[in-house]
Amino acid sequence: MLYFAPTPIGNLSDVSLHFLDILKECEVLICEDTRVTKKLVLLLKERYNLNLKDILFLSLHSHNEDDFIKNLDIEIFKKTCIYVSDAGMPCISDPGVFLVKFAQRNCIDYEFLSGSNALLLAAAASGLVQKEFTFLGFLPNKGEDRKISIQNAINSPYPVIIYESPKRVLNLVEDISKFDQNRDIFLIKEATKKFETKFFGSVSNVLEILKKSNLSGEWVVVISASKTSGFEKxxxxxxxxxxxxxxxxxxxxxxxxxxxxxxxxxxxxx
Incomplete structure (x- = not known):
């Protein structure tokens, strides 16, 4: 059986009892980065006094998918296998989709566990999302592709959620301000961690606050819906x-x- 399990995005206490139960039975742990996952497993083992089996750690990420399949014995999925990305929900701006498709093509039973996810946390915390929203993940780093992505976000009839790095978050808000300084915007950095910080208000006001703030950490940005545009226009x-x-x-x-x-x-x- 193959399980896809979200891991805490910052606070170790956010791990689910369901995940801990599966982890105690785990024989194979497929992960984005074995170093990150081994550290997480050790922390969970110590905090929750887990009695774990001998776990085989396998690395699977966007750069080794072909080699992974070439060396894979499909019989391994008769064991209890877990896939995790470094943090958060697999497949949501994280690796994992390749393995889902592989399981589907080869009739391998798989199950997704619920748990930590920065996307939904930001959507709920923003106060800007009631039902529909658009998730763009990480935008292109530069050039016209990035410009187009920002224009699409500004013109969306739904709230738009974006992941951003500390190096580009200020530039992102500056770019948004060029289109609409009065649009409501919400940002959260280091969600669930000790120094979690939220920013909310008009783009122009938030921009001035960000210029004086420590920008280090992981960011999620929520842009309120356009009140004038629609896809049909x-x-x-x-x-x-x-x-x-x-x-x-x-x-x-x-x-x-x-x-x-x-x-x-x-x-x-x-």
Missing amino acids: ITIDDILNLDLSIKQKSKLIAKITGEKSKNIYKNLLK
């Missing part, structure tokens, strides 16, 4: 008027028309 003319390259405009038009971006690109060059 996006037209080809809207895209053509954006400050983007012809290549990027071609890609966007292709998404709403279904035409090939190469053909659109050629037409725009005429």
